[in-house]
Amino acid sequence: MLLFSSNICINPCHPYNKHECMRKKSFLFSALYAACILGGRHVMKQREKFELRKPLVLWSLTLAVFSIFGAIRTGSYMMYILMTKGLKQSVCDQSFYNGPVSKFWAYAFVLSKAPELGDTLFIVLRKQKLIFLHWYHHITVLLYSWYSYKDMVAGGGWFMTMNYLVHAVMYSYYALRAAGFKLSRKFAMFITLTQITQMLMGCVVNYLVYSWMQQGQECPSHMQNIVWSSLMYLSYFVLFVQFFFEAYIGKSKSSAMAITKKSE
Template sequence: MSVLALQEYEFERQFNEDEAIRWMQENWKKSFLFAALYVAFILGGRHVMKQREKFELRKPLVLWSLTLAVFSIFGAIRTGSYMMHILMTKGLQQSVCDQGFYNGPVSKFWAYAFVLSKAPELGDTLFIVLRKQKLIFLHWYHHITVLLYSWYSYKDMVAGGGWFMTMNYLVHSVMYSYYALRAAGFKVSRKFAMFITLTQITQMLMGCVVNYLVYSWMQQGQECPSHMQNIVWSSLMYLSYFVLFIQFFYEAYFGKSKLSASAVTKKKRE
């Protein structure tokens, strides 16, 4: 990994990760408030929209998806550069267990940006409700649990965070690019939608593997900072995602009552 690839930008260099971690330690439970407001919006919004015509919102949807795509692409490049550097120079265990991802150069800003982004990403559901599209369980369950777990884990700087965040950035960079193209009216191959769902399934499987590695190294007495409560919740979360995405993949592409291709992954957007 070249030095140039890990060069810090000014906004990354000036970012104060200590203040960010301290704020999250003091305020992470506010994620429950966001989750409650999110559920209230879903219930209230769907009730209101029963009596109204659906909104098209194509231009706002293109802008929304494109913004999240660009954000995810930059996040994937920056965190990916850091993770590849650690993996290639210090090995797999260091890449999983090192807390440097939370406070090291390049990655520290994007780690905090990642966890904060899970709150505005709840806005995805706004388009589904206002456009009167089918809201599947996987969509809102995924949004809520990712928000709660991300805020809960960041405050403790738990092992595995670098892998979890980088994988999510990578998948979202492709996923939101797909959504932007679809919303803009471009025809995208159904195989691309299948590919995105497969990458998400792979991400969930990898999440389980990383949790197993953290647990194993902890049991061996090696330095891999986490705690059993976090490992249990994370494993249950990733395992549930794995099952739900497998079910979605089958129903969307092979089941008798196939979902629309635009419902790829956890959302129906078209």
């Protein structure tokens, strides 16, 4: 037993060691991310904003292509399991983490949460409004995904596939906007609605996992993960709904009132 433990410490490529390192690094990345936000905003107060249009197009397009491929690969796998083995198997089966194709895209998904923090860099350097939802979402997704990946918890296939799908649309929208295309406001509303739906579905999946566990059925997870995941998804749901009303409903009412006053 001691020999096994020492081998883990000596061999940095050991799977257990790799996953434990990921967990520790998730907190380090989150702390550095928060520090960069505070430091970057302080520095930019004294400077003119950067345009960064071309780098933003390239950045958004890269993440869009990555998300599209991820959505296709994981989505086709999840659809096959759902159609051939049913809903319970699609939620509880851990083969998503071990399949020849889905295994790569599951790991790629987890790793991608670190470079996605770069979204905030563009906001800070371009001196745009940085809302709580943005950085809170980035930090908590990084922590949860890096911390939970080792456990291969039930529902992971749904969580990752939904995220890939939403990001495929979202980053495509960002790329088009950065490239100068004028897009309908309804497109932005649609993206926020898909994000709200994603968070609601995340809560539903967690509920199903909990129910099947309580019934003694094989659905590998643990209460700590279910609780934290549910709180995370529920907080996202509330924040995205709030954002939707503030960004679209509130602005529509303000615009209508402004037009009415002008006409008077």
